[in-house]
Amino acid sequence: MNAVFFLIPAALLLSGTFLVLYLRAVRQGQFDDLDDPPLRMLEED
C-alpha cells in the first residue's frame, strides 16, 4: 500500500505536465480561433 505515497506525486506530476502544455497552447493562441481550422483541414496543402 505504500506505493500510494509514490503514486500520488507521480499522478500530480503527470497531469501537471499536461496542464503546463495546455497553458502554453493557450498562450500561443491555439484556442483563439476554433472555427477556421476545421475548414483549413479540407485544403490539400
Next chain:
Amino acid sequence: MSLAVRREVRPCAWCGAGVEAEGPGEAFCCPGCETASVMVHGAGLEAYFAKRDVLPARPQGRSSLSWAQIPRQTLPDGCVEATFHVDGLRCAACTWLTERVMLDAPGVVQAQVSYGTGAARVRWDPRTASLEEALQRVSLLGYSPRAVDAAPTDDRDLLNRLGVAAFAAGNVMMIAAAVYLGWFSGMDEGFQVLFRWVSLLLATPVTFYSAAPFFQGAINGLRHRLLHMDLPIALAVAAVYAHGLYATLVGREGWLDSLTMLVALLLVGKVLEQRGRRRAAEAAQALAVQAPSRARRITPMGLEEIPASELRAGDRIELAAGEEIAADGRVLEGHGRVQMGLLTGESEAVAVGPGRTVIAGAVLAEGHLRVQVQAPAAESMLARMADLLREAASRPPEPTTADRLAPWFVGLTLLAAAITFGVWTVLDGPAHALEITVAVLVVACPCALALAAPLAAHAGLGAAARRGLLLRGGDAVRRTSQVDLIALDKTGTLTWGQPRVVAAEDRVLRIAAGIERASVHPIARAIVDEAGARGIPLPLGERVRETPGQGIEGLVDGRLWRVQSGGAGVVEVREEGGALLGRIHLRDRLREEAVAAVSGLKALGVQVVLLTGDHPEVAREIAAQAGIDQVLAARSPEDKAAWIAARRAEGRHVMFVGDGVNDGPALAEADVGIAMGHGAASSVLVADGILVGERVDALRSGLLAARAAARVGRISVWRSVVYNVATVLLAMFGLINPLVAAVLMPLSSGLVIAGAMSVEGRVLRGQR
C-alpha cells in the same frame, strides 16, 4: 466565306461571365479580371481555380486611404504584425488565395485569414516588405482589406483559469473516489490524512485563482447594491473552502471535490458565453463606421498628404474618383457624383457641383473635386454619428432569466442556511450544525442554474450563426425567441439597395454591356451583371471612352455606340449619328429569396409588415411582390421608431430589420434590431443581430434557433431549480453527505449539457 475572324463565346477565365473572344487563349471580361488572373498564374497559385466552388466578384482593385489606419504592432523579433478585415471572401478558396498572395509578397512571414469572420493577421519583416504591398495584391484580386476599430479581445485569461480548475478537479475527484471507496473497505488513517492534504493543496489555486472572476462579480454586484448570480457562487466557494481547510486541520472530510468540479463547470459556462459575445462583437466592429484617416491638402507648394485629424476649417482638399471624403465641406471646383449611402441609406449617387455640401464618409463615385473643409474631421457629422452609435452600443445588457432569479435564489439560500444552522445547533450542537450548513450551501450552489442559460443560449447562437443570423449574446437570443411582429425596411433589406436592370432588350443589353464592362460605375455593373445573368455573351468593346457626365462610347461589331443617361432610371443606347437603338430601365429590385422568406416567417405565426421611408406606391408594389399585406410608407426615421414604440406599448415583441444609419432609431427602439451585413452599414453597432450573408430567409432559421434555445433554456432553468430545491431540502434534513453530493452534482450539470445539445436537432426538425 467571311473574312472576319471567327468569334466564339467563352467564360471569362476569372469571373465566369460569357465573353465573345477572338482566337485561342484565355478570355477576360474586363481588365480587372485579367490582372487578377495574371497575378494568380504568376504566383503559381493555379490550384485556386480547382478549389473554388463560388466564382469571385469582378475585381475593382482600388487602394484605400484607410489602410494607413490599420494598427501595427512590432514584435520582439523585429517583425511587425497587423490585424485587419477582408471583405468579399465568398468561399474557402478565397481565404486560401488571399493568404497565399500575401505570403507571396516579399518579406511577408505569416498570413492567416479567417473564413468565418474575415479577420486577417499578417506578420512581415519591415526591412524587406510593407503591408501596403500585401494589401494591394489582395485588393487586385477583388477583395477589400480594411481597418477594424480595435484589436480583438482575447479570452485566454479565462481559458487559463479553466485549465487550472480542470486539472485540480480531475485529481481531486480521483482522490475523492478512493476516499469514498475507503469508507466501505476500511482505509488506513494515514492515507486519509494524505488524501485530504493533497486535495486541499489542489483546491487552493482553484479558489484563489480560478474562482477569482466570481468573487469579482459578486463584489461588483454588491457595490452596485445588486444580488448578482455570482454571489451565491462566491459564497459557496468561500464557505466550502473555509470548511475544507478546517476539516483538513481537525482530520475530517471536506467537500473539496465538489468545490473544484463546481468551479471548473461554471468556468466552462463563462468561456462559452464570452466566446459567443466576442464573435458578434468582432463582426459588428468589422462593419462599423470608418472615416478615412488621410486627406490630400492643397497648399501653395502643391498637394501634401496629411492625417485627416490635422485638417482645419478653411483647408482645401483635393478628391479623385473612388476616394472617401475625410471631412465635411463645400465644393469649390469640379463636378462629380457622391455616394452617401453610409449616412443616408440612399444607394443612388448624388450629383454635386460648386457650392454643394459634401459630408465625411461619403465616397466620390466619379469626377474630381476641390473641397473647402468646414469642420475638423473630429466634428464631422460622421464622427458625431459614430459617437452616438457607440454610446448606444455600450448600454448595459438587460438582465437574463438567471439574473432575475438570482436575488430570490440568494435570499432563499441564505435563509435556508441560517435556519439549518439554528435548528441543528439546538438539536445537535454547533459542530455538526456547521457541517450540515456547508452541505446546504454546496448543493444549493446554482451550478446547473448558472450553466443552463449560457449553454442553451450558446447553442442557439451557434445554430443561428450557421444559418446566417449573427445574434449579439444570449440576451438577444431570448428576445428574438419572443418576436411576434417583424417590421422590414424596404431599400437594401427586401430589395438589393442598388439599381438592377428591370427591362431591356437582349440586343440593347449586349451592346451596352460590351462597352460598359470596363467601368466600375454601379449602373455599368448592373448592366454587365444582367447580361451575365441572361447568358448574353459580352462582346469586346473597343476604343471605349468615358466622359464624366456625358456617358460612355465605344466600338462594338465595328460600329460606334454611345451609352448615356436618358433620365432617372433609364439608360439610352444610341448609334453614332444619334439614332436610338433602345433603352435600358433600371430600378432597385426585390431580392430573389424575399418571397420565400416572408411566407416562411408567416408560417411561424409572425406578423410581417413593411416599414419604409419610401413613396407609398413603390412600397406597395414591392410589398405585393414579396407577399406582405401591411404597408407603412413615407415614414421618417422618427416615425418608424415611434410606430415600433407604439406596438411595443401594446405588448407586441417587435423585430426591425433594416440597414443604413437612418434606421438607427428604429433598430434601437425595437425589441430586436437586425442590421444587414454589407460593408458600410454603421447601423450594426446599435443592432442586436446581423444578417451576415444578407439573406432575409436566414431570419426564419434564426427565429427557429432562438425559439429552440429559449425553450431548452427555460426547461433547463426550471429543471435545475426543482433539482436545487429538492437537494437543499435533503441537505437541511442532514441527509446529504459528501459522497451523495459528488454524485448528484455532475448529474444535474450533465442534464443541462444534454439539453443544450438538443437545440440543433430542434432547429432541424423545425426547418422541415
